[in-house]
Structures are given as C-alpha cells and as structure tokens.
Amino acid sequence: MIRIVFAGAVMAFAMPVFGQEKPASAANLRVRVAASNAEAKDLLDAKASAWNAAEPINVLLSRTPRVYQTEPTAPRTAPKFEVRAIRSGGNLFVRLQWEDATKNAPQAPAKKSGEGGDAEKIYKRPTGETSSFPDVVALMVPQEPKGAFPSLAMGDKNNPTRIFYWNASRGTQELTSTGRAMQKPAGRDFPHRADHADGKWTVVLQLPNQPDGCPVAFAVWDGEHQDRDGLKFFSIWYVLTDK
Amino acid sequence: MSKHQYAMVMDLNKCLGCQTCTMACKKQWTDGDGMEYMYWNNVETRPGKGYPRNWDGIGGGFDRTGHLAPSPLPSAEDYGHAWEYNYEDRLFNGSQKPVMPSGKKQNWGPNWDEDQGQLNGGDSFYFYLPRICNHCTHPACVEACTTKAIYKREEDGIVLIDPERCRGYRHCIQACPYKKIYYNEVLGKSQKCIFCYPRLEQGKVNACAAQCPGRLRFVGLLDDPESPVHKLVLKYKVALGLLPERGTGPNVYYVPPFNPPRATNYGKSLLQDPRIPLGYLRYLFGPQVDDVLRHLEAELKTAQSGGTSELLQLLIGRDAETRYRIVDPETMEVIGPMPTQQLVQVGLINRKQESQR
Numbered sequence: 001m002i003r004i005v006f007a008g009a010v011m012a013f014a015m016p017v018f019g020q021e022k023p024a025s026a027a028n029l030r031v032r033v034a035a036s037n038a039e040a041k042d043l044l045d046a047k048a049s050a051w052n053a054a055e056p057i058n059v060l061l062s063r064t065p066r067v068y069q070t071e072p073t074a075p076r077t078a079p080k081f082e083v084r085a086i087r088s089g090g091n092l093f094v095r096l097q098w099e100d101a102t103k104n105a106p107q108a109p110a111k112k113s114g115e116g117g118d119a120e121k122i123y124k125r126p127t128g129e130t131s132s133f134p135d136v137v138a139l140m141v142p143q144e145p146k147g148a149f150p151s152l153a154m155g156d157k158n159n160p161t162r163i164f165y166w167n168a169s170r171g172t173q174e175l176t177s178t179g180r181a182m183q184k185p186a187g188r189d190f191p192h193r194a195d196h197a198d199g200k201w202t203v204v205l206q207l208p209n210q211p212d213g214c215p216v217a218f219a220v221w222d223g224e225h226q227d228r229d230g231l232k233f234f235s236i237w238y239v240l241t242d243k
Numbered sequence: 244m245s246k247h248q249y250a251m252v253m254d255l256n257k258c259l260g261c262q263t264c265t266m267a268c269k270k271q272w273t274d275g276d277g278m279e280y281m282y283w284n285n286v287e288t289r290p291g292k293g294y295p296r297n298w299d300g301i302g303g304g305f306d307r308t309g310h311l312a313p314s315p316l317p318s319a320e321d322y323g324h325a326w327e328y329n330y331e332d333r334l335f336n337g338s339q340k341p342v343m344p345s346g347k348k349q350n351w352g353p354n355w356d357e358d359q360g361q362l363n364g365g366d367s368f369y370f371y372l373p374r375i376c377n378h379c380t381h382p383a384c385v386e387a388c389t390t391k392a393i394y395k396r397e398e399d400g401i402v403l404i405d406p407e408r409c410r411g412y413r414h415c416i417q418a419c420p421y422k423k424i425y426y427n428e429v430l431g432k433s434q435k436c437i438f439c440y441p442r443l444e445q446g447k448v449n450a451c452a453a454q455c456p457g458r459l460r461f462v463g464l465l466d467d468p469e470s471p472v473h474k475l476v477l478k479y480k481v482a483l484g485l486l487p488e489r490g491t492g493p494n495v496y497y498v499p500p501f502n503p504p505r506a507t508n509y510g511k512s513l514l515q516d517p518r519i520p521l522g523y524l525r526y527l528f529g530p531q532v533d534d535v536l537r538h539l540e541a542e543l544k545t546a547q548s549g550g551t552s553e554l555l556q557l558l559i560g561r562d563a564e565t566r567y568r569i570v571d572p573e574t575m576e577v578i579g580p581m582p583t584q585q586l587v588q589v590g591l592i593n594r595k596q597e598s599q600r
Contacts, residue, residue, distance in 0.1 A: 108277060108428040112327060125276040126325060127428035130416075131316035170431060181390050226316070229389050229412040 030241040031057050031216060033085040033092070043086060043093040044193045046202045051095055054084035059218055061233035078233050079220060085240060092207045092240075096137050096218070103196040104223025105168035106132040133228050134169035135196075136221035137203055143176060145214045149237045152217060153180045166192055166203055168223065180230070212242040247575055248380065248400035248494055249438055250465040250472045251452070252482045253373055254558055255500040257459035260371040262286055262354065267454035268375075272437070277429030279325040282353050283436035284451045286373040290523060291356035293372075295321040295422050304383050304420030304489025311387055312489075313417035322425075323352030368519045370500040372527075373459075375451065376423040376436035377485065378402045380492030384435075387418030398575065399464070400494065401438045409433055420489035448567040458560050463568035464575070465494065470568040471557060472496065477588065479554045481535050483528040498558065499524050499532050501539065513540045 034054040042048045061078040079099040086093045109128045113119040142150050143160040154177040155161030163175040163183065172192045177183040191206040210216070219234040221227035268284035287293040295317035302314030329345040332338035360367035378395075382402050385393045392408035393415055395401070404415075404424075411431040416424045424435045439449035447453065452460035463470025465477070475482040475496065482496035504511070505518045513536050514521065524532045542552040560566040 106428070124274070124279060125429050126279040127277045127281075127426065128319060129428060130280075130319045130322065130426045131413075183390075229410070229414070 029236070029238045031059075031083050031085050031238050033087050033212070033240050033242050035242070036086045036088045038086075038088055040089060040091060040093075040191065040206055043088055044191060044204050044206060046095055046097075046193065046195065046204050050086060050088075051084055054086050054095070057083045057238075059083050059235045059238060061218070061220060061235055064230050064232055064234060076225065076233075079222070081218065081220060081233075081235070083218065083238075087209065087242070090209050092210050094139060094205045094207060095202065096139070096205070097200055097202045098137070098220055099199060100135055100196070100201050100220075100222055100224075101199045102224040103168070103201075104133065104135045105196075106134060106223075107169055131226070133221070133223040133226050134167050135201060135223045136165065136167045136228070136232075137201070138163055138165045138219045139205065139207070140164075140217045140219070141210050141214055145211055149215050151179060152234065152236060154183060155179055162186075164190060164205055164207055166194065166205065168194065168196075168201075172205070210240055212240065214240045216240050245395055245397050245400035247398060247467075248465040249378065249443065250463070250476065250494040250496060251375070251438075251449070252461040252472050252475045252496045252498065254459040254461075254498040254560075255370055255372065256498060256502055257457045257558075258286070258371040258373060259457045260286055260288065260357070261456060263454045263456055264373055264451035264460075265353075267450040268436075271439070271450045273434075277427035278425075278434070280319065280322045281425040281427075281434065283423070283425075283434075284373065284375045285353050286371050287354060288357050288359060288369050289372045289527070290361050290369065291359055293374075294323070294353040294355075296323075296351050296355075297321070298422040299420075299486060301422075302420070303418055303422065304486070304491050305381075306490075309490070311383055311418050313387065313414070314420075314422075316413055316416055317422060320351060323349060323355060326352075363518060363520050364505075364516075366505050366518050370519065372485075372497075373451075374421065374423065374485075375495060376402065376438070377421055377491065377493030377495045378436075378438055380494060381490065383418035383420065383489075383491050384415035384424055387414040388412075389414060396440075398572065399440075399443075401440050402435075403437055403440070404433055404435055406430075406432055406434075420486055420491060421493070443569055446569050446571065448563070448569055452567065458566060461560065461566050464570060467568060467570060471560070471566055474557060479538070479557075480531075481538055481554065481558075483531055483535060485527060487529040497528060498539070499528050499535055501536055513537075 032055040036050045038050040043050060059081045061081050063076055063078060081098040084095040106129045109126055111125045112123045140161050140163045143162050148159055150156055150159030150161050157178050160176060160178045163177055165173045165175055172189040174186040174188045174190060175183045176186050192204060194203040215237045217235050217237050219232045221232045264284050265282055265286055273281045273283055285294045302312050304312055306312040326344040326346055326349055328342050330342060333342050358369060360369035378401055382395060385395060390408050390410055392405045394403060409432040411433060413426055413433060415433055416426060424433050427434050442449060448462050452462050461471040461475060463472045465472055467473055482498050484493035484496055500519060501513050503518060505516060508516050542554045546552045546555050
C-alpha cells in the first residue's frame with residue numbers, strides 16, 4: 001500500500017515537469033508561408049536571401065510504431081527537422097533541413113566498357129549494392145483540402161493524399177495514396193535541389209501551390225539504418241499558414 | 244490459397260553440376276540491366292556455403308509461432324559481383340599473361356566453392372543442389388511485402404512480383420528463407436524466378452528443365468494425379484522440400500542424394516554408414532529423408548534382382564512426356580478432385596477447410 005501511494009506521489013510530481021518540455025498547442029503546428037517575388041531558379045537555391053525572410057519551424061518527428069516484422073528493435077532518436085516555406089509565382093517552395101550524419105545516395109554503377117567488342121550490345125548496367133538504402137524525405141498534403149485531416153497513414157479512402165517524395169538516389173516522384181500500401185505513382189516528378197553538408201541534408205522542393213490553411217505532414221528516412229517504407233520518422237499534421 | 248499448384252521435382256542423384264540450367268535461365272530471363280549478379284536458377288555444391296553466401300544460415304521463413312523470422316539482407320559481396328576477363332589484353336594487345344578475371348579481386352560468387360567436398364570418416368562427399376524460387380504454399384515474401392506487390396497466382400500457385408507495385412523495399416528478400424528474390428538496383432525493384440509462366444502458358448516446360456542434360460527435373464501440377472510430380476511427391480513419396488522447418492511449404496521437391504557409397508561398405512545398406520551423412524540430409528530435407536532413402540533402396544534392390552520398378556522407370560525419365568505434364572487452363576479446370584488428405588499435405592487446403600468438406 002505504501003508503495004502505491006509513493007508511486008502516485010511521484011506521478012503527480014512528475015507530470016508537470018514533462019508538460020513544460022514542449023507544450024502541444026495549435027500555434028506550434030503551423031508552417032508559416034512567406035510571400036516572395038523571387039524566381040524559381042533562385043528559390044531552389046537553399047542559400048538564397050529570400051529564405052532568410054521565411055520563418056524556420058522546427059517540426060517534431062516521431063518514430064513509427066514497430067509494426068513491421070523486419071524492423072530492428074534498437075531505439076532511434078528523431079532528427080531535428082526544420083521547415084521553411086515560400087509562396088512565389090503560383091508555386092509553393094519548401095525548404096527542408098534535417099540532421100543526418102551520413103549521406104546515403106547509392107547509385108547503380110555505370111555500364112562497363114573497354115573489354116573489346118561492341119560495349120553497347122555486350123554490357124548491361126550492373127547492380128552495385130543490394131543492401132543499401134537511400135536517404136528520403138516526403139511531404140504529404142490532402143488531395144483536396146476540405147477541412148478534414150486525412151489519416152496520417154498516407155490518407156484514407158474518403159480523404160486521399162498527394163505525396164511529394166524525394167529520394168537521394170532517384171530524385172523526386174509524386175504519388176497519390178488512399179492509405180498504407182495504397183500509394184500510386186502520379187507519373188510526375190517536380191523540381192528540387194538537394195545538398196548534404198555538415199551532417200545535414202537541405203532539400204528545396206518546388207511544389208504546386210497549396211492553399212492557406214492546407215494540412216501538411218512530413219516524413220524522413222535514414223538510409224544508413226536501412227529505413228524505408230514504414231520504417232521512418234514522421235510528423236503529425238501541421239497547417240500551412242500565410243503570414 | 245491457389246486452386247492448383249505447379250511444382251518441380253529435381254532428382255539430385257542425376258545432377259551433373261554442369262550449370263546448363265543456370266545458363267538457360269540467365270539467357271532467357273536475367274540478361275537485362277541490373278541483373279548481372281542474379282541467377283534465378285543456380286546450382287551450388289553442398290555442403291558448401293551456396294549463393295548468396297551462407298543463405299541457409301542467416302534466417303528467413305517463419306518461426307515456431309508462425310511469425311516471420313527475417314534475416315539480414317545479403318550484401319552484394321555475398322552474391323559476388325560479376326567480373327570480366329582480360330580478353331582484350333590477351334587476344335588483341337599482345338599480353339603474355341593468361342586470361343584472368345580483371346578488375347577488383349573477388350572473394351565470392353555463384354558457384355564459388357564448386358566441387359569442394361567435406362571429409363566424412365576418411366571419404367569425401369559433396370553433391371549438387373540446383374535451386375530456383377520454391378513458389379511456396381505459404382510464401383514468407385508475400386506476407387512480408389507491405390505494398391502488396393507479391394502475389395500467388397490463384398490458377399496455378401506461381402508466385403510473382405508486380406513490378407508496378409514493387410518499390411524495392413526488400414522486406415521480401417529478408418523474409419525468404421531461400422534468398423531467391425533479388426534486388427535490381429537499376430530499376431529499384433525486386434525480381435525473382437517466374438517459373439517460366441509465359442512458357443507454361445504456351446505448353447512449353449520451364450527453360451531450366453528443357454535444357455537439363457541430366458534429365459533430373461520433373462514438372463507438373465502437384466494436384467494432377469497424372470503428373471510426374473504428383474507421383475514422386477504424393478504417390479511414391481520420394482521427393483522432399485528444402486528446409487521444411489522454415490514453414491513456407493516449398494513446391495520444389497528433391498529426391499535426396501545417396502551416391503556414391505563409401506569405399507568400404509560394399510554390400511551394406513544405404514543407411515548403414517552412408518557417405519553423405521544422414522544428419523546433413525535431415526538438416527536440408529527434414530526427418531522424412533530416412534524413409535525416402537529406405538524406399539529408394541528397396542526399389543533399387545527390386546530392379547537389381549531382375550524385377551521392375553515403376554518408380555525407378557519414372558526417375559530415369561527417358562522422354563519429355565514422362566518428365567513433364569504441362570496442362571492448358573481448360574484441362575486444369577477438370578483435374579481432380581484430389582483426395583482431401585493430399586490437398587492438406589500439399590497445403591492446397593488447410594485443416595479447417597478439410598473439416599468443412
């Protein structure tokens with residue numbers, strides 16, 4: 001009995017301390033969108049001065065629950081993830097920057113040549129790595145912003161999502177999805193620029209415009225740890241808010 | 244669960260290790276970009292480490308509770324990079340060095356440990372193990388795939404990857420206990436043996452079987468009483484799946500090897516002091532291997548003493564009609580019904596469905 005009372009006292013004392021860490025309020029879940037007249041080619045440069053006017057938002061990421069049986073059990077720390085957004089010329093530019101000590105961008109080796117004969121006919125492009133995975137980042141918005149937040153698990157039947165996906169090995173790809181394992185390539189890519197320096201990725205995506213108040217969510221995969229698929233860090237829904 | 248199940252039986256006593264099957268498959272299916280290192284059909288020397296290296300020792304399949312038991316992903320070095328030879332130097336540039344692999348020094352590859360035997364009490368033993376995808380009754384790859392890209396064809400049980408759905412996540416490779424799915428880095432997708440379904444649909448047998456000079460492969464529907472695989476697996480019960488304890492219900496079956504006998508055991512039974520240790524055969528094919536060898540020995544004795552063995556005649560498999568029975572879809576519909584117990588045995592129905600019949 002004494003032990004139970006003691007445990008209760010510790011709980012009551014501990015709760016407010018946890019609460020002080022990062023109070024979850026709606027104000028923290030906004031991505032402020034700055035307006036700019038800068039051209040696309042300038043905004044794709046992450047160092048362009050226009051980005052200084054865009055407010056940096058630290059988006060909180062969580063690890064997905066261990067639902068995949070192939071996932072290693074070792075605990076992982078979520079990387080710091082910063083988002084800035086600019087609206088310009090009918091596009092939404094998003095600059096994503098996150099901690100990642102190792103750059104993982106495996107590429108299949110080039111076709112061989114130089115052993116005689118018609119190299120074009122003889123040689124095929126080989127596979128170089130079978131157990132490496134690229135670093136990846138993705139941004140998700142509802143297909144039709146109508147007030148409801150779609151399921152975070154890549155949307156649902158009634159609330160499909162659009163996913164803008166960047167892969168360090170393969171570039172960008174747009175997907176549509178109505179839920180987990182329901183993603184379909186939209187058959188489009190989109191302009192981007194990516195750079196890894198000082199233990200950080202900085203990726204600028206040029207997206208079709210999304211309206212003020214549009215929900216947006218993010219996800220990051222670390223290739224070094226064989227992250228892929230649902231093995232990732234993800235955010236809950238944030239809201240794009242014009243200044 | 245599929246309506247019918249295509250299966251293959253390989254008689255390991257007849258395999259020459261010539262790799263003609265490997266080349267037939269390579270030329271037919273894995274000649275494209277990103278596929279150089281892939282051998283959907285490979286032949287490895289046992290008790291060697293195989294391809295990819297140590298594939299049977301790293302995990303995969305299901306554990307005793309029925310959960311996936313994924314392995315680590317084999318590295319490119321575990322498969323072995325394809326290499327080139329210095330033909331140009333030797334043939335055209337006047338080099339006096341012999342023709343040798345050029346480029347980076349290799350330390351593994353498919354068939355790397357060819358013909359390396361192991362000593363068993365003074366006698367060396369080894370045998371060849373040809374391997375393709377097992378088109379399992381309960382495929383771990385299908386269960387592991389989170390994008391629903393892998394499926395088992397309802398009409399004939401062949402397991403395929405839909406390239407449109409596959410995103411190259413490779414959960415399937417970790418889940419497969421046989422490591423018979425390969426990652427194509429150029430395409431960013433996984434690929435595997437398709438049991439030559441386009442050939443079967445034209446009434447032609449699998450390329451690996453068609454080219455086999457040892458005539459060791461038998462192909463047909465497991466649930467077709469007229470097919471050689473039905474006879475070898477279910478009627479005569481002399482063919483067993485590989486690593487059955489992994490729980491996937493493989494549909495490639497092997498007649499276990501038992502030759503040659505030891506130099507010193509002339510006149511003794513196959514099971515008395517065999518050259519290939521029974522423990523090793525039990526590891527590969529399960530505890531039923533003892534019964535299979537006993538059965539084969541009895542048939543051999545019958546034949547050697549002037550009698551006729553239907554089973555041995557079938558295993559000799561002189562012509563294609565004996566070894567293969569490829570049926571068109573209309574015929575498939577009229578096959579059966581198969582005895583319920585056999586359907587359970589091959590996994591075409593489960594116990595619950597059996598009780599409902």
